[in-house]
Amino acid sequence: MSDTDPKKKRTGRKRATSHAAAAKSVSIEPAGVEPPPKVLPYSDIDVSRWRDYEHIETGSLWTINARDRQNGHQLDYHGNCVPQILTQLLTRYTKQDEVILDLFLGSGTSAIEAVNLGRKAVGVELKPDMAAYVRGKLEEQGKAEQVGIINGDSSNAAWTGKAIQRTLKQFGKEQADFLFLHPPYADIIRFSDSENDLSNAADTEGFLDMFGNVCQLGFDMLAPGRFAGLVIGDKYAAGELIPLGFLCMERMNRVGFKTKSIIVKNISGNEKAKGRMSNLWRYRALVGGFYIFKHEYVFLFQKPKSAKR
Numbered sequence: 001m002s003d004t005d006p007k008k009k010r011t012g013r014k015r016a017t018s019h020a021a022a023a024k025s026v027s028i029e030p031a032g033v034e035p036p037p038k039v040l041p042y043s044d045i046d047v048s049r050w051r052d053y054e055h056i057e058t059g060s061l062w063t064i065n066a067r068d069r070q071n072g073h074q075l076d077y078h079g080n081c082v083p084q085i086l087t088q089l090l091t092r093y094t095k096q097d098e099v100i101l102d103l104f105l106g107s108g109t110s111a112i113e114a115v116n117l118g119r120k121a122v123g124v125e126l127k128p129d130m131a132a133y134v135r136g137k138l139e140e141q142g143k144a145e146q147v148g149i150i151n152g153d154s155s156n157a158a159w160t161g162k163a164i165q166r167t168l169k170q171f172g173k174e175q176a177d178f179l180f181l182h183p184p185y186a187d188i189i190r191f192s193d194s195e196n197d198l199s200n201a202a203d204t205e206g207f208l209d210m211f212g213n214v215c216q217l218g219f220d221m222l223a224p225g226r227f228a229g230l231v232i233g234d235k236y237a238a239g240e241l242i243p244l245g246f247l248c249m250e251r252m253n254r255v256g257f258k259t260k261s262i263i264v265k266n267i268s269g270n271e272k273a274k275g276r277m278s279n280l281w282r283y284r285a286l287v288g289g290f291y292i293f294k295h296e297y298v299f300l301f302q303k304p305k306s307a308k309r
């Protein structure tokens with residue numbers, strides 16, 4: 001039974017017993033009568049049963065302490081995101097059988113979670129070895145048929161755009177139903193030696209220009225009215241905070257995306273450095289007069305329904 005199965009047992013649902021409580025209740029139906037399902041155009045969540053979705057986040061502060069390591073997920077790539085971000089986003093913003101597009105596939109977290117949830121995925125990754133590794137991993141897990149992997153440069157709209165369209169067509173789609181972006185956080189982790197790798201941009205402006213090209217490609221490949229998630233953190237350089245998150249949000253807005261939410265997510269669950277290293281960072285923070293990053297962002301955007309396809 002899926003999370004969004006209308007037959008799922010109701011839990012924790014209390015009926016309004018007084019006028020005051022009834023006034024606060026969203027739907028009031030006679031005892032024993034199920035309200036008609038109310039499903040949004042971009043999700044399988046039945047909002048008439050909104051009380052049943054306690055596991056679905058609606059707040060802008062996400063505390064995820066332990067990485068999900070089940071159903072094919074593993075910490076096998078420095079810089080991969082926690083799967084629960086995808087669980088949340090894909091459950092809220094996609095339907096069964098729909099196709100998501102990830103323009104920075106990395107170790108394939110989005111693709112694995114998409115298939116786990118009964119969706120399909122198209123992913124672009126610059127590094128040939130990583131693309132091959134994810135293909136192998138998905139084959140081992142029996143998930144390869146639902147995922148199209150493109151080894152390419154997401155900042156090159158001409159070549160990669162055509163490859164994405166060909167792959168979407170194989171799934172019977174003209175455009176994707178959800179866009180996921182988890183770019184390098186500028187040069188914090190250097191992913192390769194390629195000059196097309198966003199982590200090798202000469203400076204912040206160079207990084208943002210490359211990211212802007214990716215935003216445009218993502219916008220063009222996404223169906224109007226549909227949503228995009230961007231995961232990114234900020235960085236320090238030469239004693240100054242560089243607000244990469246907000247700078248990237250602005251690049252998304254420039255190409256036409258509307259910002260819907262800014263979610264702050266803890267990163268303490270991701271930290272590898274324990275003990276001596278975290279003491280060193282505490283020392284550096286005290287000496288340098290700054291605060292250690294304990295959060296990153298999940299930005300949520302929508303492509304306007306009125307946007308040209």
Ligand SMILES: C[S@@+](CC[C@H](N)C(=O)[O-])C[C@H]1O[C@@H](n2cnc3c(N)ncnc32)[C@H](O)[C@@H]1O
Binds near residue numbers: 081103127182192197
């Ligand atoms: C932060 S990681 C993504 C991690 C991924 N979400 C995961 O969970 O494994 C960023 C990825 O973007 C890739 N990348 C960098 N520049 C790229 C580009 N121009 N086109 C496509 N991928 C790129 C890097 O090789 C790296 O694998």
